[in-house]
Amino acid sequence: MNVIITKDKVEAGKKAFELVEKAIHNDASVLGLATGSTPETLYKEMRASNTDYSNLISINLDEYKGLPADHPQSYHTFMQENLFNAKPFKKSFIPDGLGDEEDEVKRYNKTIEEYPIDLQILGIGTNAHIGFNEPGTSFLQETHVEKLTEATINANKRYFKSEEDVPKYAFSMGIKSILSAKKILLMAFGENKAEAVYNMLNGPITEQVPASILQTHNDVTVIIDEAAASKL
Ligand SMILES: N[C@@H]1[C@@H](O)[C@H](O)[C@@H](COP(=O)(O)O)O[C@@H]1O
Numbered sequence: 001m002n003v004i005i006t007k008d009k010v011e012a013g014k015k016a017f018e019l020v021e022k023a024i025h026n027d028a029s030v031l032g033l034a035t036g037s038t039p040e041t042l043y044k045e046m047r048a049s050n051t052d053y054s055n056l057i058s059i060n061l062d063e064y065k066g067l068p069a070d071h072p073q074s075y076h077t078f079m080q081e082n083l084f085n086a087k088p089f090k091k092s093f094i095p096d097g098l099g100d101e102e103d104e105v106k107r108y109n110k111t112i113e114e115y116p117i118d119l120q121i122l123g124i125g126t127n128a129h130i131g132f133n134e135p136g137t138s139f140l141q142e143t144h145v146e147k148l149t150e151a152t153i154n155a156n157k158r159y160f161k162s163e164e165d166v167p168k169y170a171f172s173m174g175i176k177s178i179l180s181a182k183k184i185l186l187m188a189f190g191e192n193k194a195e196a197v198y199n200m201l202n203g204p205i206t207e208q209v210p211a212s213i214l215q216t217h218n219d220v221t222v223i224i225d226e227a228a229a230s231k232l
Pocket residue numbers: 034035036037038039061062122123124125126130131132152156
């Protein structure tokens with residue numbers, strides 16, 4: 001994996017933006033997008049750019065199960081506010097949090113098959129989850145409903161009024177689907193990601209460390225700040 005260490009997340013966002021631009025220039029037409037605080041600086045660069053995304057397709061990694069699209073903490077709302085309001089895509093796909101489980105899983109797998117992802121943006125959880133694929137999830141999983149771990153609920157409660165308000169389940173693209181992307185760009189910032197980053201890059205490849213499977217992909221760039229790199 002190609003590892004780039006930056007001073008901070010602002011510099012990382014600029015570097016990530018350069019890679020996104022390069023991929024689009026080289027004919028990437030389907031972007032796999034992520035939510036959470038990590039991609040915010042990248043999306044800021046994308047919003048401020050002159051690039052037109054209206055011919056591209058976007059496919060998001062995940063959505064909380066049970067949240068309507070217009071809920072303030074839904075990933076639909078996050079994407080509208082952070083990117084799509086300013087930069088609409090030709091088509092954008094995000095799992096429907098209120099969708100019937102079986103239908104939604106089928107629909108999403110079909111979407112990923114129809115629009116193979118050229119460049120997948122990823123963050124990483126403190127327990128090394130990617131998308132919402134928690135430790136223990138099979139590397140062979142496609143889209144599914146994942147039960148969130150205490151660590152993830154705890155990390156994400158900052159966005160909700162209280163811990164009880166954090167959804168306990170989420171629709172997530174599976175690891176198999178993530179690995180099918182031609183290129184992967186993972187970002188991580190802050191001391192609390194340092195151990196996950198270390199395990200992803202240097203640890204054994206194990207379903208207990210979902211991001212460790214990225215060691216088997218042939219085109220992964222990891223952009224981290226100095227704090228996230230502090231255990232390397
Ligand atoms: N499903 C998302 C992930 O896609 C994200 O990478 C992770 C880290 O979040 P943050 O970027 O806010 O640290 O948390 C969430 O659980």
